[in-house]
Every structure is written in structure tokens, then in C-alpha cells.
Amino acid sequence: MLAVHRELRAVEYRKEAASWKMEEYFVREEPYYREVGNEVGIFEAAHANGLPVMLKGPTGSGKTRFVQYMAWRLKLPLVTVACHEDLTSSDLIGRYLLEGGETRWSDGPLTRAVKAGGICYLDEIVEARKDTTVVIHPLTDHRRLLPVEKRGEVIEAPDRFILVISYNPGYQSILKNLKQSTRQRFVCLEFDYPPREVEAEIVAHESGVRKDLAEELVKLGEKVRNLKAKGLEEGASTRALIYAAKLIKSGITPRSACQAAISNPITDDVEMGRAIQSVVEAVFP
Amino acid sequence: MLEDYKKRMRKLTDLKPEILGEAISELSRFSDEQRNALLHAAMALANRSAASQLLVSSLDVLRNHPDAFYVWCDVGRKVASASAVAAEEYFRRSPEVLNEVRKEELESWARLGARIAEKSAEAAAEYFRSSCKLLRTLPPSDVIRWGNEGYGILEDGGLASEKAAIEYFALGTRKSFERSRAEPTALLEENARVLKLYGEAISGKDVDIQPSGESFGTDGRSIYLPVSLNAYGEREKNFKLYRALTARLAGRFAYGSFDLDLGKVGLEARELAVRRKLPPGTRGTEAFFRTYPNPLLAKKIFDILDDARIERILRREYAGIGDDMDLFKNALVAVRKFEVTKPAQAILQALQESLLFGAMPEGIPPRIEEEVKRCLLACNAAGDRVEDTALATDRIYRILEGIPGSEFEFEVPNLPNWGQGFAGLNLGMKGSAWRPSREGIESMGTARLGGKRPTAILRKLLMGAARRVQTVKSLRPGSLEPTELRKEREDAFRYDEWDCDMGDYRRRWCSVREVKVRPGSARFAERALREHSALVAGVRREFQMFKPERLRKEKRQSDGEEVDIDAAIESLLEAKVGNPTMEGRVYTRRNKVQRDVSAAFLVDMSGSTAGWVMDTEKRALLIMCEALEAIGDGYAIYGFSGATRDHIEFHIIKEFDEEYGQTVKGRIGRMASLSQNRDGAAIRHATLKLEQSESKTKLLVVISDGRPLDMVPRPGEPLYQGNYSVQDTRMALKEAKAKGVRPFCITVDKKAADYISTMYAEVNYAIIDDVSKLPEKMPAIYRRLTT
Known part of the structure; x- marks a missing residue:
């Protein structure tokens, strides 16, 4: 453990903090993205035709990475909003603020993205309150309009603007399902865990571990995914596998790394955790 | 009485x-x-x-x-x-x-x-x-x-x-x-769920873990494991031994041990299929054994070889599984004595040990050793497919065929005992649940191969299940407390019955008596809830979200008890800017929201539900209870059975006003399959119970496993079966609807399709062809019905 510790401290810190205005954030370096189907082509076509895009798939399957990659590829600013249950339409569109007795209007992230003509990525859209899904409706059909009711304005979106939402059908209850009237406004790209070979390639690339170790991790991932719907809400994500690989790369033993990055985060169910750790022990000596 | x-x-x-x-x-x-x-x-x-x-x-x-x-x-x-x-x-x-x-x-x-x-x-x-x-x-x-x-x-x-x-x-x-x-003993009860999940992860299939006295094995459906293991001085090691057994057995699910298909692979396998006169397209390993004059010998050889194949694949696929596998081997007690009078058996035994331990056992007579070497050659050539095992089995069978002592006794004719023995392993296991009984010790030296084995318990278990079905049939309904029930009771309810041939009701035809079920132990319930803990948690969470909060704070109201600060500030700012959209909606109001549902669950407790259908129904009911507690709907659970129109028993598991607790759990645990089912009368009585509730929505969920059926009490009266019973049930459901009750029927009868559309013509229903899905589906159905 001590040896590991020393090795970790020797790590060079490559990135320093940097800040941009929300609508001026560009992805500057090409993010690693391994295309599985023809999602890049479809996304580009959707963008060219002014169609909004919905990304559907389990957690850690590459939705966010894909959006980053597309932002880089299309050279568009990227505004990301993580939706939550208290998110109201004002939070998206904007509101008046009080400043020293004066009022000042402040654009919300959606309005900024529309004005800047970039990508607005609403992550986990179903988590937001119902009224938010409705305000995006005029923006998602042929009108491409954003009404700013409070100011009595309507903003016409530029061609460059594209709305992207993500949606994880797995753990959403019926209650939080997307309405047909909303979902049918989008071009939908399905994400799933990639095939064995591809996933191993991704794990190896992202973490820097050898291909054979990445393959073992992917095998573990597959076995754990067998337990989905048998008490696990979601299978082990590609992201979790990458985390485990990174820990292994830093000198943690595979068994401990998998416990920390896979068995522990995925469930609080003690027995389930034990079963997963048993699979870990079967795969890694 | x-x-x-x-x-x-x-x-x-x-x-x-x-x-x-x-x-x-x-x-x-x-x-x-x-x-x-x-x-x-x-x-x-x-x-x-x-x-x-x-x-x-x-x-x-x-x-x-x-x-x-x-x-x-x-x-x-x-x-x-x-x-x-x-x-x-x-x-x-x-x-x-x-x-x-x-x-x-x-x-x-x-x-x-x-x-x-x-x-x-x-x-x-x-x-x-x-x-x-x-x-x-x-x-x-x-x-x-x-x-x-x-x-x-x-x-x-x-x-x-x-x-x-x-x-x-x-x-x-x-x-x-x-x-x-x-003590360091590991218990199956404590580890069953972990092992089940482990087996499912390894095999990618559903795995069912069942306790067995002291043996282990699989029949392609369940994995049987000893109730406790104590081979090692540490509990963790004993757990790992369980894990090793599970992996070996789940490996048979994963690597096709039960899905032999000789027609699928290679010329040699197809030739074998032709030689064994297997009809083209035949699948399954058991059919293959049956082509041999001595199927049990074929199966024994196959099991030994297949176990070795599974271990080989597991060790290759899972770099870390070797430790567990070694624990397993070290727990086995090798048999030192070879029965020279039965050379074929001795050969098999030596072959098995050679495959398991990687070396020829000591003290083996040279003549036998030679034959074992021939057999080993046959298996060394075998590949990873189950068909390769079948080919090797055939070769070894032909070697052994000519050797005396290969006539294994049939323990049960026609080989129904797939589940017996662990992959043909006849080796003893250190520290499994029970020390061998005295008879066991005496017979152990000679009877390890061929004779009675410790797996007898497992067979008994299976035969017991078969017998249970018979017992249920032979137990005449109500026969246990006969006259007490037969007497006309004053508290019985009388109901009309629809006679479709007459085209009219038979007045006061059926007599329904309420039976308060005595509470049993809540252990069944607790075990079931533990096993389904993930499902229960999910369902509860889901139902809780449907629960309207008694007093929901509505924001941005034009009138209310309190000021909505956020809205007030916003409206102030709007006023300043000169574009008011809030229109004075700056108050919060507490709104009373209520769900007004009463549901009665009516479960068919007839004899045909015996065994795991009833077991699954009970599990489903428990999960329903948890869900309904979360949402707060009023509910009751009833069961029905009986014999003849005079003795319809309406079992009260839970009344609307009863609390869900140990007592109710115990009653659910006690629910058992009894005799016949006269659905019509039971539905009418349940309807009466629901009518007394004042809820706006009254729901009647009938869970049955097939056709209503009852016996005739007196000569000349119509049989309660076939179209007669179907029509009466239909009528009873129709009456319920007319009385403002919404019936919904769930049936777990696969062959239900033919009559079900007539019987449930007036109401909604669902056919669940896989009973094991009932616990998941029932809450989903309920939710759909009430929202």
C-alpha cells in the first residue's frame, strides 16, 4: 500500500482550472470516441436538418462522451444542463434578478445556447419537472422557437443550434416516463454497452491498461450485467470498468480495484455485493 | 368432531x-x-x-x-x-x-x-x-x-x-x-442468495438453489447444494467451497451440458447420431443416453467426463477460479478401496479420480490401470463442446461394455433422476451437513459405485413431491374435520348459481362459509421477502411515488395560507419591469388529495395449485401487501376452496380493517392448496365484502390457475365443470360489475386460452404463462388498474 501511495504522488498534474462563459465553452481537444454504429453520421444529418436528438441508454454507456465528441467535431459551443426535480422552466430560460434596487434580466442556459447557436444538452431530462419538457416543445419542431414569456419575447433559433436530451429508460419508473408527444419530436440514438471487442478497446484506450487486462474487465462486466433485473438496477457500466482499469494501472490489485470501482458503487445490497465480488475473484486471481 | x-x-x-x-x-x-x-x-x-x-x-x-x-x-x-x-x-x-x-x-x-x-x-x-x-x-x-x-x-x-x-x-x-x-460451518440458508446470484452471473441463466440433505447436483433446472458445509476450519473457506460447487454446476447450464445436439457439429458427431439411431433433430442429453442398452452407465460416463470438461473451461475462462476449484478437490475424500470383483466400476472410479486429481490413484491393479489409460486417451482427445463429451462417452462406453461389472442397477426405472449425484461424483465430502449414518458407514466401502448413495435423500425429496400431488388428490376435501363442516351452519352465506342450461339461477344454491385462517409462523413470509428484497424495495419505492401526499403544498396559487416567497419576489420584479405574468399567483395552498381505492384479492386455493404455483402466489401476495402498504390503499386477501355446493370455504387471510403484520404474514405462509374451486360462489361472496367498503374504486382481483371445478354432491344435480362452471363464473363477474365492483382476473394456466375468453368476456384479465413472473407482474398490473 505504501509503495502505491508513493507512486501516486509522483503523478504529474496536467490540467489547471480554466473558466469560460457558459455559451463560450468549446471542446478544444478531440475527445476519444469509438463509434459503434453509425451514430456520428445520424447526428450530423440531424444537425444539418435542424432536428433535435435524444440519446437513450444506461448510465456510463457513452452518451455524454458522444455529445462532447460531436461538439468538437461540429465546432459548436456546448451548454450542458444536468436536470433535477426542482428544475423549473425559469431555470432553463431565464429570470429577472434584483441588483441594488434595479432589475436585470439574466438568460438561462437554454436561452444562451440558442442565442449562441450551440448544442444545448439536457442531461437526464425526465428528472426535470413536467413544465420544463413542455417549454422545449416549440423549439423541437419545425418552428424552432424559444418563447421567453417573462419578457414577452420569442427567440428564433439559428441553424447551428441543436437540442440534445438524454434519457435512461432503465431505472426510470413509469411515473417519470417521457410522454409520447415529447419523445416523438426527437431523433433517437440508442446507446448500450458496446460489443466485447469494442468495449475492451475503449477500456484499454481510456485507462492505458494492456488489451488482455481490458478484456478480462469486459468479461467481468458482462457477467455482472447478467445480474441486471435480478436485483441490480443497472449493469456495470463501461465507465465503471474504465475506473477499475485506471486504479489497476496505478498499482491497486485487480480485486481491490474492482471492489472499489464496481462492486461497491453498483449496489448497497450486501449479498449482491458479495456475489459480484465472487465473480471478481473468479475472473482475477 | x-x-x-x-x-x-x-x-x-x-x-x-x-x-x-x-x-x-x-x-x-x-x-x-x-x-x-x-x-x-x-x-x-x-x-x-x-x-x-x-x-x-x-x-x-x-x-x-x-x-x-x-x-x-x-x-x-x-x-x-x-x-x-x-x-x-x-x-x-x-x-x-x-x-x-x-x-x-x-x-x-x-x-x-x-x-x-x-x-x-x-x-x-x-x-x-x-x-x-x-x-x-x-x-x-x-x-x-x-x-x-x-x-x-x-x-x-x-x-x-x-x-x-x-x-x-x-x-x-x-x-x-x-x-x-x-463454529466455522457455512450454511446454505445464509448464502443461498449470494450463490444464486453468483451462478446467474456465471451462467447468464436463471438459477434456482435448492437445499438437499448432503448431496449436490443439478437436474438442469435447479442446483442442489448441501444445507451446510464444514470441510474447513474457516467459515470463509467453507463459503468458497459452496462457491466452487455452484460454479461447477452453473457451468453445466452455461456450457450446454443439457443441450446436446449431435446433428449440429462435425461429421463424427453426425455419424454417432446415426449409429445411435437418434432421430434427426433430436436435442437434449437424456435422449442420447436412452439410445444405449444401459443408459445409466452412459450417463455415469458422461457425467464424469462432462464435469472434467466444465472444470477445464472454467479454469481457462476464469483466471481466478483455480483456488476455489482446489478447495473443492481438497474437500473430497478419495476412495482408496477398489472393488476388483466389479472391474468396470473400478475403472470408472479410477478414471474419475484421475481426471479430478490429475494422477492415477494409488494401489490400483495393473489390469485396471491399463483400461483406465485407454479411457483417458479417449477423453484427452475431447474438445470443449458437449458433443465432444458425448463422443468420448461413446468410446468409453464401448470399452466398458465388454467388461464384467458394468451392469449398473437401475435405481429408478427410466432414469427420471437426472438430479442424482454430482456429475457422477461418488466421492464423499468432508464435513457436509451430516455425519454418515450408521447404515451409511457400513455400506460406504462397497456401495460407492452402483449401490445406494448419499444422494438418496435427494431422490426421496423428488419422490415426495410426486407423492404430494397424489396425496392432495386422495385427501377428500373437508375430510379432516368432516361432520363439523358438513353440518348446515347458521353463519353460512347462501348464493344463487347461474345454470346456463336452464337459463336461470338456481336459488340459494351454494353455501359459503367464512373460515378464519389460523396464523402460522411468519417465517415463510420473512424468507420470501428477504429473497425478493430487491423487488420489494423497488415496488415499494414505486408505489410510494404514487401515493398522493395527504396535503400537498401547491405553489403559485392565487389564494392560500402562506405567501410563496419565490413567486412574490418574481412578481415584484415583473411589476418593476412592467410585464406582469404572475397575475397575483403568489400564495401556497395545501391541497387535500386522496386516493380512494379498496381492493380484494381472491386466490384460488384448489388442489391443482399445489406445490410451487401456490408458493409463487403466496410470494406475489406478500409483495402486493408491501406495495399496498406503501401506497395506502385498503385491501383484503381471501382464499377459496371447498367441495360441493354445500361446503364452499372462504378463507380470510386479511380483512380490510386488519393491520398487515406478523399475523397476516403468518396466515399467508399457511395458505395451502386444498380441494376444489367453485369460483362463482366465491366471487359473489367477495363482491359482497367489497360492497360494504365505501371506497370510490372497488377492485376485485381474482387469481386462479384454471377452470373452475367442483364435485357433485347429490345425484341429478349439474356438474360444476366445463361450460357450466365457465358460464356461472362469467355471470358472477358480470354481477360484480353491476354492483360497482371492478373485477380483474389473473390466470396462471398456460392452456387457459380456449375457455378463458368466454369466462372473462365481461371483464379484463391477464394470462401469465410463466408463474415465476407473478411476483413482478402483479404489482405492475395493479398499478395499471388503479392509475
């Missing part, structure tokens, strides 16, 4: 055993077989009061645990032959114990008692008395371990040790219990 019977039995204790036997034979409610078993047990009792206790308890057992009846009698006799005093205590306590434990656990519990009784009758009596109490709070395996500990004290010998043992058992306390707890 029951009291009367008991009184008579008590009197009988003064009589001679012959008379006792005659008296029992009078009792037509027992089948011949059951009478015999009873008689046998009674005869073994020199002690009259023990005999009377036997007869008193037999009623209880036969009524509540018909499937355990024979085991109960049988072990009772064993205890009796050791000590009558202990036997009396056994008979007194066992009906209660049966509420807590499985049949095979009862057997373990009683056999231990018999062993104790051989040393000390008094200690055994104390053991039965105390363990019965302990079982209420502790898992059976713990209690048995506690018993074993006490037995250990006895084994030291001498008067002092007997006194100490009696004291130990009499205490029956946590204190004496704690002493045994430190």
Missing part, C-alpha cells in the same frame, strides 16, 4: 396395540398408505401416552403438511425405537416445528433427536422441547448445530456428561446456543 376424535384416541391408549390398529383402520379419512405409516409408528411405541400423542398430532400434520406426513411418521418411528419418552416429546412438538421448517429439515432435526435418544432419553426429550422454542427465532441449521453441540457433550460418555447435556438442552437458551455459533 376434532375434540371427539382426540378423546377417543386418548382412550385408545389404554388398549392393546392390535385394537389401536383396528381403530385407526376405521378412520376412512386416512388413505391405506397413510394408515399403514401411522400404524407402524404407533406399534413402535410401547408407551401409550406417546402413542396417543402420535395420533393427536397426526391430524395436524396430515391437514397442514400432507407432503411431510411420511417423513414425519418415519422419523417418528426411529425416535420411538430409541426412546418412547423422547418420541412422545417429538410427536408433541413436531406439528409446530413443521410450521417453521422444511420437510428435509424436519428430518435432520428428528434424526439428531433420535441419535441423542440413543444416549439419553431425557436429554432427547429436552432437546425436542427446547429446539421447538429456538426454531421460532433461529434458522433450523443453527438450531441443529446447537443440537449437535449438545450431542458432543453426550458423546464424552459417563453420567456427568449426560447431566451436562440435559442441562445444556434444557437451558435451550441463547447462552447455550451462542456456544455453538462460533
Whole structure:
């Protein structure tokens, strides 16, 4: 453990903090993205035709990475909003603020993205309150309009603007399902865990571990995914596998790394955790 | 009547055993077989009061645990032959114990008692008395371990040790219990779910873990594991041993051991299929065995080779599994003695050991060694597919065919015992649940191969299940407390019945009597809820979200008790800017929202649901209860069964105004398959119950497993079956609808399609073809119905 510790401290810190205005954030370096189907082509076509895009798939399957990659590829600013249950339409569109007795209007992230003509990525859209899904409706059909009711304005979106939402059908209850009237406004790209070979390639690339170790991790991932719907809400994500690989790369033993990055985060169910750790022990000596 | 019977039995204790036997034979409610078993047990009792206790308890057992009846009698006799005093205590306590434990656990519990009784009758009596109490709070395996500990004290010998043992058992306390707890034994009960999940992860298939006395194996559906393992001095190691067994057995699911398809691969395999005259397209391993004159030999060879194949694949696929596999090997006790008179058996045994341990066993006669080498050559060529195993099996079969001693006895004709034995392993296992019984030790040297094996328990278990079906059939409904029920009761409800041939109702035709189910132990419920813990948590969470909060704080109202600060500020700013959109909606109001649903669940408890259909229904009900508690709807649970129109029993599991707690859980645990089902009358009665509720939505969920069916009481009356019963049921549902009740029917009958559309024409229904999905589906259906 001590040896590991020393090795970790020797790590060079490559990135320093940097800040941009929300609508001026560009992805500057090409993010690693391994295309599985023809999602890049479809996304580009959707963008060219002014169609909004919905990304559907389990957690850690590459939705966010894909959006980053597309932002880089299309050279568009990227505004990301993580939706939550208290998110109201004002939070998206904007509101008046009080400043020293004066009022000042402040654009919300959606309005900024529309004005800047970039990508607005609403992550986990179903988590937001119902009224938010409705305000995006005029923006998602042929009108491409954003009404700013409070100011009595309507903003016409530029061609460059594209709305992207993500949606994880797995753990959403019926209650939080997307309405047909909303979902049918989008071009939908399905994400799933990639095939064995591809996933191993991704794990190896992202973490820097050898291909054979990445393959073992992917095998573990597959076995754990067998337990989905048998008490696990979601299978082990590609992201979790990458985390485990990174820990292994830093000198943690595979068994401990998998416990920390896979068995522990995925469930609080003690027995389930034990079963997963048993699979870990079967795969890694 | 029951009291009367008991009184008579008590009197009988003064009589001679012959008379006792005659008296029992009078009792037509027992089948011949059951009478015999009873008689046998009674005869073994020199002690009259023990005999009377036997007869008193037999009623209880036969009524509540018909499937355990024979085991109960049988072990009772064993205890009796050791000590009558202990036997009396056994008979007194066992009906209660049966509420807590499985049949095979009862057997373990009683056999231990018999062993104790051989040393000390008094200690055994104390053991039965105390363990019965302990079982209420502790898992059976713990209690048995506690018993074993006490037995250990006895084994030291001498008067002092007997006194100490009696004291130990009499205490029956946590204190004496704690002493045994430190043991390193791993228990199946504690690990079953982990092992199930582990097996499912490895195989990618559904895995069902079942306890078995001391053997392990799989029949392609379930994995059978010993109830406890104690081969190593550390609990963790014993757990890993369980894990190794699970991986080996789940590996058979994963790598196709049950899906042999010779037509699919290579020329050689196709040739084999032709030579064995397998019809083209035949799949499955069992069909392959059947093509041999001695299928059991073929199966034995196959099992040995396939086990080796699975291990080979597992070791290659899973770099870390070797440790577990080695633990497994080290736990096996090699057989040192080879039966030279049966060379074929000796060859197989040596082959198995060579494959397992990687070396030829020592002390093996040279002639046999040569043959084993030939066999090993045949398997070394085998690849990873199950078809390769079949090819090697064929080669070895042909080697062994000509050698004397290959005529294995058929233990059960026609090979129904796929589940027997672990991959043909006939090796003993260190520290599995039970020390071998005396008979076991005697026969062990000779009978490891071919003869009776420790797996007999498993077979018994399977046969018991088959017999249970028969028992349920032979038990005539209501026959256990006959006259008491047969009498016209004043509190019976009378209902009309629709006669489709007459085109009219038969007035006051059916008599429905409410039966308050006595609460049993909540153990079934707790175990089931634990097993389904993830589902329960999910369903509860989901239902909770549907629950309208009593007083929901509505924001941005034009009127209300409090000011909505956020809205007020916003509206102030708007006013300043001069573009008011809020229109004074700056208050919060508490709104009363209420859900107004009452639901009655009506479960068919007819004989055809016996076994795991009923078991699954009970699980589904428990999960429903959890869900309904979360949402707060009023609900009741009823069961129905009975025989003839005069005796329809309407079992009350939970009334609307009853709390869901230990009592209700215990009642659900006690629900059992009884006799016939006259659906119409039961639906009418449930409708009446629902009508009394004042809820806006009244829901009746009927859960059945097929056609309504009842017997004829008197000549000339219509049979309650076929179209008649279908039409009456349909009418009853229609009546319910007319009374403002919304019926919904769930049926788990696969072949239901033909009549179901007629029977449920007026209402909504769902056919669930995979019963095991019921616990998941029921809450989903309910939610859909009420939202």
C-alpha cells in the first residue's frame, strides 16, 4: 500500500482550472470516441436538418462522451444542463434578478445556447419537472422557437443550434416516463454497452491498461450485467470498468480495484455485493 | 368432531396395540398408505401416552403438511425405537416445528433427536422441547448445530456428561446456543442468495438453489447444494467451497451440458447420431443416453467426463477460479478401496479420480490401470463442446461394455433422476451437513459405485413431491374435520348459481362459509421477502411515488395560507419591469388529495395449485401487501376452496380493517392448496365484502390457475365443470360489475386460452404463462388498474 501511495504522488498534474462563459465553452481537444454504429453520421444529418436528438441508454454507456465528441467535431459551443426535480422552466430560460434596487434580466442556459447557436444538452431530462419538457416543445419542431414569456419575447433559433436530451429508460419508473408527444419530436440514438471487442478497446484506450487486462474487465462486466433485473438496477457500466482499469494501472490489485470501482458503487445490497465480488475473484486471481 | 376424535384416541391408549390398529383402520379419512405409516409408528411405541400423542398430532400434520406426513411418521418411528419418552416429546412438538421448517429439515432435526435418544432419553426429550422454542427465532441449521453441540457433550460418555447435556438442552437458551455459533460451518440458508446470484452471473441463466440433505447436483433446472458445509476450519473457506460447487454446476447450464445436439457439429458427431439411431433433430442429453442398452452407465460416463470438461473451461475462462476449484478437490475424500470383483466400476472410479486429481490413484491393479489409460486417451482427445463429451462417452462406453461389472442397477426405472449425484461424483465430502449414518458407514466401502448413495435423500425429496400431488388428490376435501363442516351452519352465506342450461339461477344454491385462517409462523413470509428484497424495495419505492401526499403544498396559487416567497419576489420584479405574468399567483395552498381505492384479492386455493404455483402466489401476495402498504390503499386477501355446493370455504387471510403484520404474514405462509374451486360462489361472496367498503374504486382481483371445478354432491344435480362452471363464473363477474365492483382476473394456466375468453368476456384479465413472473407482474398490473 505504501509503495502505491508513493507512486501516486509522483503523478504529474496536467490540467489547471480554466473558466469560460457558459455559451463560450468549446471542446478544444478531440475527445476519444469509438463509434459503434453509425451514430456520428445520424447526428450530423440531424444537425444539418435542424432536428433535435435524444440519446437513450444506461448510465456510463457513452452518451455524454458522444455529445462532447460531436461538439468538437461540429465546432459548436456546448451548454450542458444536468436536470433535477426542482428544475423549473425559469431555470432553463431565464429570470429577472434584483441588483441594488434595479432589475436585470439574466438568460438561462437554454436561452444562451440558442442565442449562441450551440448544442444545448439536457442531461437526464425526465428528472426535470413536467413544465420544463413542455417549454422545449416549440423549439423541437419545425418552428424552432424559444418563447421567453417573462419578457414577452420569442427567440428564433439559428441553424447551428441543436437540442440534445438524454434519457435512461432503465431505472426510470413509469411515473417519470417521457410522454409520447415529447419523445416523438426527437431523433433517437440508442446507446448500450458496446460489443466485447469494442468495449475492451475503449477500456484499454481510456485507462492505458494492456488489451488482455481490458478484456478480462469486459468479461467481468458482462457477467455482472447478467445480474441486471435480478436485483441490480443497472449493469456495470463501461465507465465503471474504465475506473477499475485506471486504479489497476496505478498499482491497486485487480480485486481491490474492482471492489472499489464496481462492486461497491453498483449496489448497497450486501449479498449482491458479495456475489459480484465472487465473480471478481473468479475472473482475477 | 376434532375434540371427539382426540378423546377417543386418548382412550385408545389404554388398549392393546392390535385394537389401536383396528381403530385407526376405521378412520376412512386416512388413505391405506397413510394408515399403514401411522400404524407402524404407533406399534413402535410401547408407551401409550406417546402413542396417543402420535395420533393427536397426526391430524395436524396430515391437514397442514400432507407432503411431510411420511417423513414425519418415519422419523417418528426411529425416535420411538430409541426412546418412547423422547418420541412422545417429538410427536408433541413436531406439528409446530413443521410450521417453521422444511420437510428435509424436519428430518435432520428428528434424526439428531433420535441419535441423542440413543444416549439419553431425557436429554432427547429436552432437546425436542427446547429446539421447538429456538426454531421460532433461529434458522433450523443453527438450531441443529446447537443440537449437535449438545450431542458432543453426550458423546464424552459417563453420567456427568449426560447431566451436562440435559442441562445444556434444557437451558435451550441463547447462552447455550451462542456456544455453538462460533463454529466455522457455512450454511446454505445464509448464502443461498449470494450463490444464486453468483451462478446467474456465471451462467447468464436463471438459477434456482435448492437445499438437499448432503448431496449436490443439478437436474438442469435447479442446483442442489448441501444445507451446510464444514470441510474447513474457516467459515470463509467453507463459503468458497459452496462457491466452487455452484460454479461447477452453473457451468453445466452455461456450457450446454443439457443441450446436446449431435446433428449440429462435425461429421463424427453426425455419424454417432446415426449409429445411435437418434432421430434427426433430436436435442437434449437424456435422449442420447436412452439410445444405449444401459443408459445409466452412459450417463455415469458422461457425467464424469462432462464435469472434467466444465472444470477445464472454467479454469481457462476464469483466471481466478483455480483456488476455489482446489478447495473443492481438497474437500473430497478419495476412495482408496477398489472393488476388483466389479472391474468396470473400478475403472470408472479410477478414471474419475484421475481426471479430478490429475494422477492415477494409488494401489490400483495393473489390469485396471491399463483400461483406465485407454479411457483417458479417449477423453484427452475431447474438445470443449458437449458433443465432444458425448463422443468420448461413446468410446468409453464401448470399452466398458465388454467388461464384467458394468451392469449398473437401475435405481429408478427410466432414469427420471437426472438430479442424482454430482456429475457422477461418488466421492464423499468432508464435513457436509451430516455425519454418515450408521447404515451409511457400513455400506460406504462397497456401495460407492452402483449401490445406494448419499444422494438418496435427494431422490426421496423428488419422490415426495410426486407423492404430494397424489396425496392432495386422495385427501377428500373437508375430510379432516368432516361432520363439523358438513353440518348446515347458521353463519353460512347462501348464493344463487347461474345454470346456463336452464337459463336461470338456481336459488340459494351454494353455501359459503367464512373460515378464519389460523396464523402460522411468519417465517415463510420473512424468507420470501428477504429473497425478493430487491423487488420489494423497488415496488415499494414505486408505489410510494404514487401515493398522493395527504396535503400537498401547491405553489403559485392565487389564494392560500402562506405567501410563496419565490413567486412574490418574481412578481415584484415583473411589476418593476412592467410585464406582469404572475397575475397575483403568489400564495401556497395545501391541497387535500386522496386516493380512494379498496381492493380484494381472491386466490384460488384448489388442489391443482399445489406445490410451487401456490408458493409463487403466496410470494406475489406478500409483495402486493408491501406495495399496498406503501401506497395506502385498503385491501383484503381471501382464499377459496371447498367441495360441493354445500361446503364452499372462504378463507380470510386479511380483512380490510386488519393491520398487515406478523399475523397476516403468518396466515399467508399457511395458505395451502386444498380441494376444489367453485369460483362463482366465491366471487359473489367477495363482491359482497367489497360492497360494504365505501371506497370510490372497488377492485376485485381474482387469481386462479384454471377452470373452475367442483364435485357433485347429490345425484341429478349439474356438474360444476366445463361450460357450466365457465358460464356461472362469467355471470358472477358480470354481477360484480353491476354492483360497482371492478373485477380483474389473473390466470396462471398456460392452456387457459380456449375457455378463458368466454369466462372473462365481461371483464379484463391477464394470462401469465410463466408463474415465476407473478411476483413482478402483479404489482405492475395493479398499478395499471388503479392509475
